[in-house]
Amino acid sequence: xxxxxxxxxxxxxxxxxxxxxxxxxxxxxxxxxxxxxxxxxxxxxxxxxxxxxxxxxxxxxxxxxxxxxxxxxxxxxxxxxxxxxxxxxxxxxxxxxxxxxxxxxxxxxxx
Amino acid sequence: xxxxxxxxxxxxxxxxxxxxxxxxxxxxxxxxxxxxxxxxxxxxxxxxxxxxxxxxxxxxxxxxxxxxxxxxxxxxxxxxxxxxxxxxxxxxxxxxxxxxxxxxxxxxxx
Numbered sequence: 001x002x003x004x005x006x007x008x009x010x011x012x013x014x015x016x017x018x019x020x021x022x023x024x025x026x027x028x029x030x031x032x033x034x035x036x037x038x039x040x041x042x043x044x045x046x047x048x049x050x051x052x053x054x055x056x057x058x059x060x061x062x063x064x065x066x067x068x069x070x071x072x073x074x075x076x077x078x079x080x081x082x083x084x085x086x087x088x089x090x091x092x093x094x095x096x097x098x099x100x101x102x103x104x105x106x107x108x109x110x111x
Numbered sequence: 112x113x114x115x116x117x118x119x120x121x122x123x124x125x126x127x128x129x130x131x132x133x134x135x136x137x138x139x140x141x142x143x144x145x146x147x148x149x150x151x152x153x154x155x156x157x158x159x160x161x162x163x164x165x166x167x168x169x170x171x172x173x174x175x176x177x178x179x180x181x182x183x184x185x186x187x188x189x190x191x192x193x194x195x196x197x198x199x200x201x202x203x204x205x206x207x208x209x210x211x212x213x214x215x216x217x218x219x220x221x
Contacts, residue, residue, distance in 0.1 A: 003154075004154075041213075042197075042211065042212070042213035042214050043155075043197060043211040043214070045209075045211075091154070091155065093155075098143060098145075098160070098201055098209075099145065099157045099160065100147075100155075100157070100209060101156075101157075102154045102155040102156065103154060104153070104154045105154060
C-alpha cells in the first residue's frame with residue numbers, strides 16, 4: 001500500500017478561486033481526517049469521517065470550507081472562495097484504530 | 112477539555128548532546144499519548160506511543176501521570192533528528208479524539 005495519497009502536492013491560486021484538495025485513504029481504514037497546519041496555529045483538525053459519514057466538522061473554519069467522502073477510497077476538501085489566510089499545508093490522514101497515518105500534504109498558497 | 116502543551120516552539124542542540132522535548136497534558140483520566148515527527152518536506156509519521164514502551168530511533172518517552180508529562184528524550188542527538196515533533200493525546204483509544212500540541216521544531220547543530 002502506498003499510504004495515504006493526497007493531490008495536488010502544491011497548489012497556488014488567486015484569491016476568490018475555488019480550490020479542491022483530494023485524498024485517497026489507506027484501503028481498509030474506516031476513519032479519515034483533514035488537518036490544517038500553519039506556523040501560527042500548528043495542527044488543527046478540520047473534520048473527520050467514520051465509514052464515509054462526517055462525524056465532527058466543528059473545526060471547519062467557515063462556510064467557505066466543505067468536505068465530502070463519497071466512498072471509502074476518496075475524499076475532497078473544497079474551499080470556495082479561497083482567501084490568502086487559507087494558505088497552509090492541508091493534511092489528510094486515515095486510521096483504523098488509534099494511530100493516524102498521514103498523507104504528504106497539499107501546500108496551498110492563495111495570492 | 113483535554114489540552115496538550117509543548118512549551119518550546121524551537122529547540123536547538125549540538126550533535127551528540129542529550130535532547131528532551133517537553134510535553135504536558137491536562138486530562139484527569141487515563142489518556143493514550145503519542146509522539147509524531149515530521150521531517151523536512153515529509154509527511155507526519157508516528158514516532159512512538161506510550162503503551163508500546165519502546166525506543167524508536169533512540170528516542171524514548173515515559174508517561175508520568177503525577178506530573179502529567181510525556182517528555183521525549185534521546186541521550187545523543189543526531190543531525191538527522193532535526194524535525195518538527197508533535198505530542199498528541201487520545202482520550203478514548205481512538206484517533207477520533209486525538210489532540211495535538213503546537214509542536215517543537217528541533218534543530219541538531221553539527
